[in-house]
Amino acid sequence: MAGSFGELLREHRIAAGLSMGQLAKSIHYSKGYLSKIENDLKPPTPTVARLCDGVLGVGGRLIEAAMHGTPALARRQVLVAGTMLGAGVLAGSGLRPAPDAQVVAGMRTSFENLRALGLRTSPMVLIEPLKALQHTVHGMARENTGSIGTGLLKLAARLSEYTGWMSQEAGDEQAALWWTRQASELSRAAGDADIASYSFVREAGIAFYRQDARSTINLAQQAQWIGNAGSRVLALAARREAQGHALAGDRYAAESAFDRAVRLMDFAQPDSPYPALGPSAPDPLELARGWALSDLGLNAEAAVVLDRQLALVPVTSRRTRARFGTRKALAQALSGDVDQSCRTLTATIDDAAHVDSATVRTDLRQLARTLGRWHNHAAVREVYPDLKRLLSHR
Numbered sequence: 201m202a203g204s205f206g207e208l209l210r211e212h213r214i215a216a217g218l219s220m221g222q223l224a225k226s227i228h229y230s231k232g233y234l235s236k237i238e239n240d241l242k243p244p245t246p247t248v249a250r251l252c253d254g255v256l257g258v259g260g261r262l263i264e265a266a267m268h269g270t271p272a273l274a275r276r277q278v279l280v281a282g283t284m285l286g287a288g289v290l291a292g293s294g295l296r297p298a299p300d301a302q303v304v305a306g307m308r309t310s311f312e313n314l315r316a317l318g319l320r321t322s323p324m325v326l327i328e329p330l331k332a333l334q335h336t337v338h339g340m341a342r343e344n345t346g347s348i349g350t351g352l353l354k355l356a357a358r359l360s361e362y363t364g365w366m367s368q369e370a371g372d373e374q375a376a377l378w379w380t381r382q383a384s385e386l387s388r389a390a391g392d393a394d395i396a397s398y399s400f401v402r403e404a405g406i407a408f409y410r411q412d413a414r415s416t417i418n419l420a421q422q423a424q425w426i427g428n429a430g431s432r433v434l435a436l437a438a439r440r441e442a443q444g445h446a447l448a449g450d451r452y453a454a455e456s457a458f459d460r461a462v463r464l465m466d467f468a469q470p471d472s473p474y475p476a477l478g479p480s481a482p483d484p485l486e487l488a489r490g491w492a493l494s495d496l497g498l499n500a501e502a503a504v505v506l507d508r509q510l511a512l513v514p515v516t517s518r519r520t521r522a523r524f525g526t527r528k529a530l531a532q533a534l535s536g537d538v539d540q541s542c543r544t545l546t547a548t549i550d551d552a553a554h555v556d557s558a559t560v561r562t563d564l565r566q567l568a569r570t571l572g573r574w575h576n577h578a579a580v581r582e583v584y585p586d587l588k589r590l591l592s593h594r
Contacts (some may be wrong), residue, residue, distance in 0.1 A: 203241050203328055204475065205237070205240070205243070205244055205249070205262070205265045205266055206237055206238045206239055206240040207240075208261065208262065208265050209237065209244075209252060209262060210238050210420055212252075212256045212258050212261070212262065213238075213252075213256060216255075216256050216257070218255075218256075219242060220234055220235060220238065220289065221234040223252065223255060223256075226251075226255045227248065227251035227252060227255055228251075228385075228388070234248075239581065244262075244266045245266075245391070246263070246266055246267070246341070246342040247385060247386065247389045248266075249262050249263050249265070249266030249267075250262075250263055250353070250389035250390065250456055251388060251389050253392055254388075254389075263345050263349070264345055265377065267342075267343070267345055279440075298343075298344055298348065299340060299344065299348060299352075300348075301348070302537075304351050304352060306353070306439075307333070307336075307337055307340075307352070307355060308355060310333055311333065311358065311359055311362075313364075314326055314329055314330055315362060316334070318362070318366060318519065319480065319516060319517050319518060319519050319520070320517070320518040320519065320554060320555065321518075321554060321555065321556075322370075322554070322555065322556035323366040323367070323369040323370040323555075323556065323557070324370055324556065326366050327363065327366050327370060328366065330359060330363040330366060331361065331363060333359060334356055334359035334360055334363060337352050337355050337356045337359060338352075338353075338356040338386070340352050341353040341356050342353075350390055350391065352577075353386055353389060353390035353392075354386075354387070354390045354392045354395070354410050356390075357383045357384075357386035357387040357392055357395045358383070358395060358477075359400060360380070360382040360383035360386060361379070361380060361383035361395055361398060361399060361477075363379045364376045364379030364380035364382075364383060364402055364520075365402065365405075366379070367379055368406060368409070368558070369407070369519075369552060369555075369556075369557045369558055369559060370558060371494045371558030372569075373406060376402075376406055377403065377406065380399050380402045380403055380406075381399070381403075381427050383395055383398075383399050383402075384396055384399035384400075387399065388567065393428045393429045393430070394429050394430050394432075394433045394477060395477070396424065396426065397423045397424070397426055397429035397431070397433050397434070397437060398429070398433050398436070398437075398477050398478070399423075400419050400420070400422045400423035400426070400437070401419075401420060401423045401433070401436055401437045401440050401478070403419045403421040404416045404417075404418075404419035404420040404423065404437075404440045404441075404444065405440060407419060407444075408443055408444060408447065409559050409562060410468070411447065413444050413445075413447040413448035414444075414448070416441075416443065416444030416447060417441055417444035417445060417448070420437050420438070420441035420444055421437075421441055423437035424437045424438065424441070425580050430468065431464045431465065431466075431467040431468040432464075432465065432468035432477065432478070433463075433477055433478075434464045435461045435464035435465040435468060435485070436477070436478045436479075436484070438458070438460045438461035438464060439457070439458070439461045439484065439485055439488050440488075442454045442455075442456075442457035442458040442461060442488065442489075443488055443491065443492050443495070445457055445492075446491075446492035446493075446495040446496050447495050448461050449496065451496050454492050454496065455466075458485065458488075458489055458492070462485055465485060466491045479520065480520065481509075481512075481513055481517065481520050481524075482509075482513065482515060483509055485507075486505060486509045487506065487509045487510075487520075487524050489505060489522070490502050490503075490505035490506035490509060490524070490527070490528070490531075491506070491527050493505060493531075494530065494531045494534070496526060498537065499530075499531040499532070499534040499535035500531075500535040500537075502527075502528075502535075503528055503531040503532045503535060503537070503540075506524055506527060506528035507528060508533060509524070510524055510525060510528060516556050518551040518555050518590075519551075519555045519557060519560075520546060520552075521548065521551045521558060522551040522552040522555050522560050523557065523559070523560050523563075525544060525545075525547065525548030525551065525552075526545075526552065526560055526563045526564055526567060527563060528544050528548075529541045529542075529544040529545040529548060529567055530563055530566060530567045530570065532544060533567060533570045533571055534570060534584050538571070538574050538577055538580065539579050539580060541567075541571065542571070542580060542582070542583045543578035543579075545567065545571075545583050545587065546583050546586075549583075549586050549587065549590060551591060552564065553590055561590075561591060564587065564590065564591055565591060567587070568584075568587055568588070568591060571583075571584065571587075572584075
């Protein structure tokens with residue numbers, strides 16, 4: 201039987217009939233990096249161990265070896281490790297006690313509470329607590345195997361995804377991409393097909409707000425092609441693809457993607473015990489359809505759809521109300537209904553101020569430019585100072 205992690209990995213890889221290059225490609229790491237692990241020149245990370253274990257189908261043996269095995273280290277590494285171990289014993293440090301199911305449920309509840317706050321306040325309030333919780337959950341996942349470890353890893357992936365979304369809302373696209381890709385890596389290690397696919401939906405959202413129609417479509421399509429995600433995630437991916445087609449001006453492709461999203465959503469199952477992925481609005485597909493109609497230049501139709509759907513959104517969902525209230529006001533202004541646009545904006549400004557969203561401010565700037573064409577209109581003169589104050593906040 202193999203003695204070190206690297207030897208065990210090589211044994212299982214050969215038994216599976218895979219070359220080192222094939223295994224490296226399957227887990228999305230470089231062959232050189234994997235070679236160092238297999239030759240015990242570098243210890244495996246928990247993520248790599250889980251990925252290899254899943255690809256090779258060895259039932260957790262590699263995960264267990266990474267957690268508890270002792271790799272064949274060089275003499276200097278052994279000495280350093282021994283010194284640090286001695287220091288740890290003297291300091292009274294060590295692994296945390298293994299959590300039980302109630303502890304894991306408590307971590308999920310903490311996440312749900314932060315998401316609930318995210319509906320109604322600034323992302324700057326949430327980002328540091330989210331990072332701290334993700335770090336704790338990820339650390340616990342590294343220390344535990346079996347169903348507890350996997351559950352924690354799935355939760356860490358979802359925390360990373362939501363931290364990416366809040367980073368985007370704070371206007372930090374680089375951090376948004378980093379956290380989204382971290383979510384993708386963790387989800388593959390945990391075997392969570394939903395997050396693995398939804399990470400592409402999130403990246404498509406980042407491209408969408410950059411007005412990059414081609415990347416939006418491509419990333420949303422990738423989300424639908426990879427893995428075995430559930431119907432809700434596939435529906436949200438088709439929804440984002442539809443928005444990309446609308447951004448590109450292709451109404452037929454947008455409507456086809458929306459129809460596919462509706463069919464998929466009809467088969468969606470509850471996402472328990474983890475918080476549901478994506479928007480919390482009662483009907484996120486119809487809200488997105490209203491937005492898409494505006495991108496297609498059909499602003500009067502867009503305003504009708506958005507007005508109908510916003511009436512269903514709870515007043516506690518400030519972020520959703522700010523986002524789509526702004527789109528509704530923009531659609532009304534672009535269709536020439538300036539008075540109604542100003543009334544909608546007046547009802548939306550307070551929500552927009554509370555959620556402090558960089559993506560909403562992008563639309564508010566466009567709305568300000570559009571209403572500026574009617575700068576002598578009485579309703580515009582009345583609401584414009586509040587709009588300017590909101591936009592000058594950042």
